[in-house]
Amino acid sequence: MTSSEGNRSSRPTFNLLGFSEYTGLQIPLFLVFLSVYAVTLVGNLGMIIIIMFNPKLHTIMYFFLSHLSFLDCCYSTVVAPKLLENLVVKEKTISFSGCIMQFSFTCIFSGIETFMLAAMVYDHLGAVCNPLLYTTIMSQKLCVLLVAGSYSWGLVCSLTLTYILLALSYGESNIINNFICDHPVIVSVSCSDPHISQMLCFIIAVFNEVSSLIIIIVSSVFIFITVMRMPSASGHQRTFSTCVSHRNAITIFHGTILFLYCAPSPKTTWLSVKVASVFYTVVIPMLNPLIYNLRNRDVKDTFRKLVVTKFLWHTI
Secondary structure (H helix, E strand, O other): OOHHHHHHHOOOOEEEOOOOOOHHHHHHHHHHHHHHHHHHHHHHHHHHHHHHHOHHHOOHHHHHHHHHHHHHHHHHHHHHHHHHHHHHOOOOEEOHHHHHHHHHHHHHHHHHHHHHHHHHHHHHHHHHHOOOOHHHHOOHHHHHHHHHHHHHHHHHHHHHHHHHHHOOOEOOOOEEOOOOOOHHHHHHOEOOOOHHHHHHHHHHHHHHHHHHHHHHHHHHHHHHHHHHOOOOHHHHHHHHHHHHHHHHHHHHHHHHHHHHHHOOOOOOOHHHHHHHHHHHHHHHHHHHHHHHHOOOHHHHHHHHHHHHHHHHHHHO
């Protein structure tokens, strides 16, 4: 038997422990995560529909936001259904191929979102610092290239890490102490030397974080300087309000990535990893449409019109 055949034959069915140690909280957790998932789908799909229906929202900023909402829908759908299933079934299992596929897709979407958020901050930089040249700087071609580049790089990261994981051998150890097939927990059940895979994951995570955060921090500094030079106090307040929305989303997203991948610690408990993973994969996709659009008048007006139109149509 060849080594590749032996590797395939030793691939087990994994047991996702998730939150199984909290037996009395299984149903409450199911209801909470079901509610979060429902809000995530409604919020993000609703945002995409609102952007499609309102010509006022056919702008560069909402072009990026529509892609962000699409990513959050996909991201949440990759993770939440299996999480909900394992909270109500006795056998909390996932096949090897299912586990690898879940990791692959979460890696794609997280990589894309990392640079999508950076592109949104760069767009905000152009709008604040060079309003007269904004349409020239943020041309349609550049926006498409930024989005296409984000998608392409997310795919490259995912294929690279997935290929390395598939090259590892997996024996009898099949217990994954998490609710999601993430890179650290997959290599933890491998019987091969995971050093190369772990180092590659760390390098990719650090590169993504450093490069995207440089764009975000430098852009934020220029935005702050420009805003402080504005003579109008109302201009200060309006621009800072938008900045705060951006920074809240970025802080939550990058904070969890830095905690999980770029600053690992032997003192980190599995519970803290699970909580961070919940924020990273379940909570953030729900918060993004609220953070970016809760105080936007055009979004609220379009939502009201859609709801009223549908309500009146069905009641007539």
